[in-house]
Amino acid sequence: MQPKTPDWMDIANEKVGPAGRPDLKAIRDTRWISPHTENMSDFSREELKAHLQNQDLKVDVRLKDFESKVSDGLTQMNHSLQLLEKDLSAFRGIKATILINSIVSVIAIVGIVIGVMAYGVSSFDSGRETSIIVQELKQQNAETRYLLEQIKAKQSQ
Structure with missing residues (x-):
């Protein structure tokens, strides 16, 4: 089959x-x-009211559970932020230190430049004064030689 x-x-x-x-x-x-x-079957008012109150209680319990979870989460986040702020507090001093060191470095560089310029000017001035002194010494030397020659000439006469 x-x-x-x-x-x-x-x-x-x-x-x-x-x-x-x-x-x-x-x-x-x-x-x-x-x-x-x-x-x-038709619900009576009392049954409907009791059912709705039961649902309201369930919603309230869920809402309180949710609120407690949110509150716990916010507490943990606040604690984490405090720890992060504590860790970053050391870096606040570093910012001020870097700023102060930068300012001091700029002042030191300006001081060095001014010192070099002052040394150059003083060297130039001392060179100029030296040349004046050398000219005066040459002139005195020439005058002294002239006087010596006159003295020798008088002595030989």
Whole structure:
């Protein structure tokens, strides 16, 4: 006996499974379950109020849990920020130190430049004064030689 080939309409209507055997679920669904549901019972006001209060309590509990988690998170963040601020407090002094060292370096460089210029000017002035002194000494030397020659000339006469 060969198995019966499935009728595609039966498969589409879910009465027969793809292997050609009857789909028990489809049969069970159509045989024992009524297509219509029974009418819902009406809630009384007290039942509805109690149900809504129960839901409100659940929401309040969830909200308090969420608030506590947020509060814990903010506390941890605040603690972390305090630790970070404590770690960075050492760097605040470094900024002032760098600024002061920069200013002192600029002042030292300006002082060195002024000192070199003063040394150059003093050397120039001393050179100029030296040349004046040398000229005066030459002139005195010439005068002394002239006087010596006159003295020698008088002595030889």
